Amino acid sequence: MKKTYIYILFGIMVVAQIAASAQTIFKYEQTIASDNVYKFRTAPIDPSDPFRGKYVTLRFNISSYETDDESLQYNNDVYAYFSKDENGFAVLETLSKELLPNSEFDYVKVETSSHYAGKVYFDLPFSTYYMEESKAYDAERLYWDNNRDSEKQNAYAIVHIKDGTHVLTDVIIDGKSLKDAVEK
Amino acid sequence: MSSKITRALPELVENGIITDEIAQNIKAYYATSEEAGSNKLFTIFGILGATLVGLGIILIMAHNWDNFSKVTKLVCAFLPMILGQVVLGYSIFKDKSMAWKEAATAFLFFAVGACIALVSQVYHVSGDVESFLLAWIVLCVPLLYVTKSKTAVILHLIFITYFAIEAGYGRSTTIPHLYFVLLALSLPRYYQMIQSKVPSAVTNILHWLFPLSVIIALPICIDHSEGVGFLMYVLLFCVFYGIGQLPYFKDKSLIQNGYRFLGSLGTIILLLILSFKYIWKHEFDDVQFYSLEFLSCVILFIIASILLYFNSKHQNFKMMNLFNFVFIVFGIIFMIGLFNAITATILVNILLFILGITAIKLGADTFHFGILNYGMLIIAALITCRFFDTNISYVMRGLLFVLIGAGFFATNYIMFKKQKRKAQKK
Numbered sequence: 001m002k003k004t005y006i007y008i009l010f011g012i013m014v015v016a017q018i019a020a021s022a023q024t025i026f027k028y029e030q031t032i033a034s035d036n037v038y039k040f041r042t043a044p045i046d047p048s049d050p051f052r053g054k055y056v057t058l059r060f061n062i063s064s065y066e067t068d069d070e071s072l073q074y075n076n077d078v079y080a081y082f083s084k085d086e087n088g089f090a091v092l093e094t095l096s097k098e099l100l101p102n103s104e105f106d107y108v109k110v111e112t113s114s115h116y117a118g119k120v121y122f123d124l125p126f127s128t129y130y131m132e133e134s135k136a137y138d139a140e141r142l143y144w145d146n147n148r149d150s151e152k153q154n155a156y157a158i159v160h161i162k163d164g165t166h167v168l169t170d171v172i173i174d175g176k177s178l179k180d181a182v183e184k
Numbered sequence: 185m186s187s188k189i190t191r192a193l194p195e196l197v198e199n200g201i202i203t204d205e206i207a208q209n210i211k212a213y214y215a216t217s218e219e220a221g222s223n224k225l226f227t228i229f230g231i232l233g234a235t236l237v238g239l240g241i242i243l244i245m246a247h248n249w250d251n252f253s254k255v256t257k258l259v260c261a262f263l264p265m266i267l268g269q270v271v272l273g274y275s276i277f278k279d280k281s282m283a284w285k286e287a288a289t290a291f292l293f294f295a296v297g298a299c300i301a302l303v304s305q306v307y308h309v310s311g312d313v314e315s316f317l318l319a320w321i322v323l324c325v326p327l328l329y330v331t332k333s334k335t336a337v338i339l340h341l342i343f344i345t346y347f348a349i350e351a352g353y354g355r356s357t358t359i360p361h362l363y364f365v366l367l368a369l370s371l372p373r374y375y376q377m378i379q380s381k382v383p384s385a386v387t388n389i390l391h392w393l394f395p396l397s398v399i400i401a402l403p404i405c406i407d408h409s410e411g412v413g414f415l416m417y418v419l420l421f422c423v424f425y426g427i428g429q430l431p432y433f434k435d436k437s438l439i440q441n442g443y444r445f446l447g448s449l450g451t452i453i454l455l456l457i458l459s460f461k462y463i464w465k466h467e468f469d470d471v472q473f474y475s476l477e478f479l480s481c482v483i484l485f486i487i488a489s490i491l492l493y494f495n496s497k498h499q500n501f502k503m504m505n506l507f508n509f510v511f512i513v514f515g516i517i518f519m520i521g522l523f524n525a526i527t528a529t530i531l532v533n534i535l536l537f538i539l540g541i542t543a544i545k546l547g548a549d550t551f552h553f554g555i556l557n558y559g560m561l562i563i564a565a566l567i568t569c570r571f572f573d574t575n576i577s578y579v580m581r582g583l584l585f586v587l588i589g590a591g592f593f594a595t596n597y598i599m600f601k602k603q604k605r606k607a608q609k610k
Contacts, residue, residue, distance in 0.1 A: 006330055010276060013326035014269045017296050018262070020323055021303045025258060028307040054248065055308075128310040132250040168308040179250055 027165055034162040036106060038082060038090040040124065042157045042171065054136035056129045056178070058157055058171065064119040065095040072097070072120045076112045080122065081105040082161070089156065095120060106161040126159050126168040131179065138182040142173060190214055230287035231335050238264075238294020245302045254306055261302035268292030276331060285331040293324050293339050314350035314358050317343060321366055328373045334386040337377070338393065340370050345397040352404030360404035367397070378432060391433075392442030395424050399446065405480040411468035412477035414458060415518050419484035421450035422511035426491030429508065431498050438554070451510055452539065452562055459532045459569055464525035471522060485511060506542045510535070536566045544595065551603050556595060564588050 041061040065080075072078065072095070081093045083105050093105050100107075110122040131139055158170040171178040193207045202210075241264050249257065272288035274280070297320045304311060321343050327336040344366045351360035374394065377387045402420060406413045427433075428444025438445055457463060472478065488511045496504060506513075513535055521528030540562035547556025567588060571581055 006276065009326050010273060010330045013323070013330065014273070016326075017265060017269070017299070017323050020319065021261065021265075021299050024303050024307070024309075054246075125310055126308065129308050130248050130305045132248045133246070135250070168310075 028167045031160045031162040031165045031167045038159045039088050039156040040090050054133040058127045060124050062092050064121045073115050079107045080110045081107045108166050129171050135182045139178050227283040230283045231290050234287040234291035242298045261299045264295035265299040268295040286335045289333040290335045317347040341393050348401030363401050388440045395446045407476045409470050409472045409475045409477045411471045418514050421447045422488045429495050455536050461529045464521050464528050
């Protein structure tokens with residue numbers, strides 16, 4: 001290959017490698033800066049990823065929507081629209097196959113997992129909360145200990161949402177950040 | 185070896201066996217080859233070092249340092265990648281040695297992965313491993329061509345195979361068939377390496393890695409019609425056997441020819457599985473002709489036919505054997521099997537038996553003990569398999585095994601004698 005082509009290819013590669021991660025950072029920072037915060041009630045569990053380390057998987061209370069629309073089955077991409085209650089907790093308003101123009105609510109794209117007994121089930125896409133490897137297991141234990149008394153349970157995820165982009169920034173258990181609650 | 189020869193040189197000169205000039209030439213030859221050897225060693229250790237450092241960085245980052253601020257974490261994500269880019273850029277622009285380029289390539293490859301991993305960690309992105317791998321591989325594709333790095337090809341192959349495993353086995357969030365696009369992107373570089381006049385151990389390793397990668401990744405083409413998967417794999421192994429017989433591989437040993445080895449062994453193993461009546465009766469209920477599986481089979485059949493035509497044109501027809509035609513014969517048996525399981529089972533058994541005999545004959549003709557015993561093994565495996573689904577008495581089975589064992593001894597002994605006689609004649 002000619003030297004000039006090698007230089008051009010190398011230049012494109014360097015720019016692409018930096019831009020790929022930089023645009024991710026830019027997109028999420030814009031969403032965080034919008035300060036549009038939702039709280040999602042959750043239950044954490046603790047798996048791990050070979051490259052990104054230990055994380056806590058969150059299961060959300062919002063996981064289904066009542067509908068008669070039989071066309072929504074397994075593996076469909078749909079939009080979940082949310083409003084906030086007086087305490088800032090997310091309330092599912094509707095589930096739509098298409099983007100709703102002029103909607104006053106914020107949305108995230110979700111994938112349906114099943115349609116059963118008049119309800120469409122789906123997974124919210126911000127279910128991964130990365131933690132320091134020594135803390136992930138304790139975080140899960142803390143949640144389950146806390147959860148024995150269902151009245152006492154008070155865990156939720158803080159999610160910034162703007163124009164369909166969402167960033168999970170914290171998980172709170174009993175008024176404390178999960179990171180601080182399991183501080184060693 | 186070289187030091188042994190150079191030590192013996194003064195004695196040879198003293199006794200007048202070689203002249204002083206020849207002795208000097210021999211010394212000079214070994215001095216340059218030793219230098220090349222130490223360069224190679226330096227390159228290998230450079231690559232190993234860079235790979236270990238790169239992997240180490242990924243693991244350190246995977247710890248998720250809570251004490252670091254977001255900005256510190258992001259700087260830590262970009263720093264190794266930019267360092268890798270600078271070192272690689274420097275080695276390209278200053279035209280440094282291959283050791284530099286190889287080590288910088290390996291380091292940058294892992295640094296790119298570490299950067300993507302840490303950024304998605306900081307923002308708790310719920311992406312799965314396959315989409316993460318895809319982004320990583322695509323961003324590192326130019327590494328295949330910016331230097332003539334062999335490490336880049338090996339890493340690319342390993343990681344696209346990993347991607348295929350993640351994307352192809354089970355529910356997928358990406359398009360698993362992108363594997364073939366990524367594989368195709370590395371083919372021009374592979375071709376360049378094959379065309380290179382300098383023989384390289386890495387090229388021989390790639391003759392194994394490429395077919396192994398495709399064998400592992402092929403299930404991404406299996407969607408609904410799993411039965412067609414058997415036909416697909418037989419055709420794939422036949423394609424590999426055809427590639428292994430191309431003129432390029434003519435003077436290569438079996439250990440340097442992964443295509444031929446895997447093609448032949450894979451065909452036999454699959455045919456052994458298909459020699460059971462049970463498989464034909466129960467595995468082919470879901471065969472669909474309008475499916476991705478069947479389209480893949482058609483493509484593989486066309487490639488195998490082109491290879492057969494090319495090989496028959498470029499080499500002596502006597503060199504061709506039944507292994508070259510298995511894809512046609514099995515294609516017919518497969519179609520028969522869809523309607524009549526018993527006939528297909530019998531035909532596969534006959535085919536395997538003839539393949540065993542073919543290998544024995546091939547081994548005997550070329551005085552190759554390995555191929556001869558491979559043929560014997562095929563027949564032995566076939567008979568062993570038949571014991572599982574036929575009602576033959578124990579005495580009969582025992583006698584058959586004794587006969588096979590005796591056959592092994594006899595054929596090897598006859599060939600050994602034949603070889604000895606031939607050597608004596610010379």
